Amino acid sequence: MAAPIDFWFDFSSPYSYLLSEKIDDLAARFGRTVNWHPMLLGVIFKQIGAVPLTEAPVKGEYSKHDFLRSARYLDLPYNPPPVFPVATQHAARAYYALAVDDAAQARRFARRAFRAYFVDRLPIDTLDTVLDLAGAEGADRDALAAATASDAVKNTLRSACTGALALKIFGAPYVIIDGEPFWGADRLPQIERWLARGGF
Amino acid sequence: MAAPIDFWFDFSSPYSYLLSEKIDDLAARFGRTVNWHPMLLGVIFKQIGAVPLTEAPVKGEYSKHDFLRSARYLDLPYNPPPVFPVATQHAARAYYALAVDDAAQARRFARRAFRAYFVDRLPIDTLDTVLDLAGAEGADRDALAAATASDAVKNTLRSACTGALALKIFGAPYVIIDGEPFWGADRLPQIERWLARGGF
Numbered sequence: 001m002a003a004p005i006d007f008w009f010d011f012s013s014p015y016s017y018l019l020s021e022k023i024d025d026l027a028a029r030f031g032r033t034v035n036w037h038p039m040l041l042g043v044i045f046k047q048i049g050a051v052p053l054t055e056a057p058v059k060g061e062y063s064k065h066d067f068l069r070s071a072r073y074l075d076l077p078y079n080p081p082p083v084f085p086v087a088t089q090h091a092a093r094a095y096y097a098l099a100v101d102d103a104a105q106a107r108r109f110a111r112r113a114f115r116a117y118f119v120d121r122l123p124i125d126t127l128d129t130v131l132d133l134a135g136a137e138g139a140d141r142d143a144l145a146a147a148t149a150s151d152a153v154k155n156t157l158r159s160a161c162t163g164a165l166a167l168k169i170f171g172a173p174y175v176i177i178d179g180e181p182f183w184g185a186d187r188l189p190q191i192e193r194w195l196a197r198g199g200f
Numbered sequence: 201m202a203a204p205i206d207f208w209f210d211f212s213s214p215y216s217y218l219l220s221e222k223i224d225d226l227a228a229r230f231g232r233t234v235n236w237h238p239m240l241l242g243v244i245f246k247q248i249g250a251v252p253l254t255e256a257p258v259k260g261e262y263s264k265h266d267f268l269r270s271a272r273y274l275d276l277p278y279n280p281p282p283v284f285p286v287a288t289q290h291a292a293r294a295y296y297a298l299a300v301d302d303a304a305q306a307r308r309f310a311r312r313a314f315r316a317y318f319v320d321r322l323p324i325d326t327l328d329t330v331l332d333l334a335g336a337e338g339a340d341r342d343a344l345a346a347a348t349a350s351d352a353v354k355n356t357l358r359s360a361c362t363g364a365l366a367l368k369i370f371g372a373p374y375v376i377i378d379g380e381p382f383w384g385a386d387r388l389p390q391i392e393r394w395l396a397r398g399g400f
Contacts, residue, residue, distance in 0.1 A: 048257040057248040058370040062383060072400055073390050170258040183262060186386040190273050200272055 004033045005195075008164055008174040010041040011088040011124060014067040014078070015185040016173040017114040021076050022188060023175065024107075030195040036110060038092035041085075041172055043161040048170055052085050070185065077119045086117070086125035089157065090148060094130045096156040097147035098139055108137045204233045205395075208364055208374040210241040211288040211324060214267040214278070215385040216373040217314040221276050222388060223375065224307075230395040236310060238292035241285070241372055243361040248370055252285050270385065277319045286317070286325035289357065290348060294330045296356040297347035298339060308337045 007023050009016035020036075027034045045051060054060040064080065071078030091113050099106035112133050116122040123129050127145070135141045147153050167176070175182040175191055180199070182191050193200050207223050209216035220236075227234045245251060254260040264280065271278030291313050299306035312333050316322040323329050327345070335341045347353055367376070375382040375391055380399070382391050393400050 048259075050257075050259075056370075057250075058368050059248075059250075059383075061368065062370065062381060065381070066383070069390065069400075073393065168258050168261065170256075170262065181262060181265070183259075183266070184386070186384070189389065190269065193273065200269075 002032055004035045006176040007034050008037045008169055010172045011091040011113055012085040013172040017118045018074055019173040019185040020114050038095045039160050039164045079121055081117055081121050090127045090130045091124050092157050093148040093153045094134050097153045105137055109134050202232055204235045206376040207234050208237045208369055210372045211291040211313055212285040213372040217318045218274055219373040219385040220314050238295045239360050239364045279321055281317055281321050290327045290330045291324050292357050293348040293353045294334050297353045305337055309334050
């Protein structure tokens with residue numbers, strides 16, 4: 001079986017949410033699985049001197065319009081969050097904490113967290129909301145609270161961000177297939193062709 | 201017949217080149233024509249404080265890779281120019297000068313200029329090269345040289361840049377269909393759906 005593909009994202013990234021709804025099914029059609037890697041775009045942007053897309057002059061306004069249109073194009077619900085972007089270290093740590101024992105549960109939590117923020121407009125930057133979302137996927141709330149506060153899980157997230165920088169990741173979503181990098185949900189057609197042909 | 205669509209571009213923009221090879225045929229399939237509007241991204245970027253994509257930290261390297269892959273994806277030739285980006289005021293002025301008397305000739309010149317830079321790696325920043333390219337499309341070399349140096353044509357290009365800023369254009373290519381803005385060659389699938397459905 002071909003190697004898993006890597007999906008790097010931030011829980012506060014609109015295009016990451018859009019891709020998160022498509023990438024597993026697309027990969028499965030070509031006999032691939034996907035490794036999910038939450039990271040913190042704030043860490044990446046600080047390192048390379050970038051700003052969140054919506055804060056860019058002029059382009060920022062267009063981007064908010066494009067989020068909505070791109071969601072419609074992909075037949076996905078999208079309700080602009082009341083606060084954007086938000087800090088996602090709690091969500092990312094919860095993901096890595098859950099993944100230690102149950103990768104499938106972590107994946108379900110990630111999907112639920114994306115939808116909570118971009119569809120239900122919930123404050124996923126708060127630990128309480130994150131624990132509620134994980135609890136809805138069957139996680140033990142107290143155990144998860146302790147895990148996300150542990151040095152081990154904090155270090156895992158730090159390692160993910162360091163790894164992203166080492167891979168020259170500068171934005172999200174960022175997909176790597178057998179070493180080939182694809183930035184943005186709008187690269188879905190190229191990703192599909194790459195998976196179908198093994199390159200092009 | 202539905203209103204023409206507007207295609208804003210800079211002759212030194214790789215994704216503009218890619219879209220320039222597709223937009224007229226796509227529009228024609230839906231009974232539309234396209235108005236081409238060369239502009240100077242340097243003027244736009246200066247106004248909004250942006251830098252050329254290839255000069256952005258980390259993202260710049262990826263973008264060079266993405267130009268090539270996106271060209272292959274669209275089945276278009278692409279040979280990275282030896283100098284990039286280049287100043288395009290001569291090419292843009294020549295376009296507007298030609299368009300006064302012969303819109304079709306101006307369009308053919310524009311296609312030839314894009315291919316000259318992105319396929320044949322010619323220095324389209326020089327007036328000599330621009331006049332050669334226009335001459336190959338039947339333009340009178342001396343008359344065009346005089347026209348591109350005229351205040352009238354210089355002002356036309358200035359007006360185009362001012363108009364682009366007024367339209368909140370921040371990059372290229374930028375397509376506007378009945379008021380709906382699309383930035384980037386990677387919005388081709390959305391442009392196609394918009395033309396097919398009159399929105400979505």
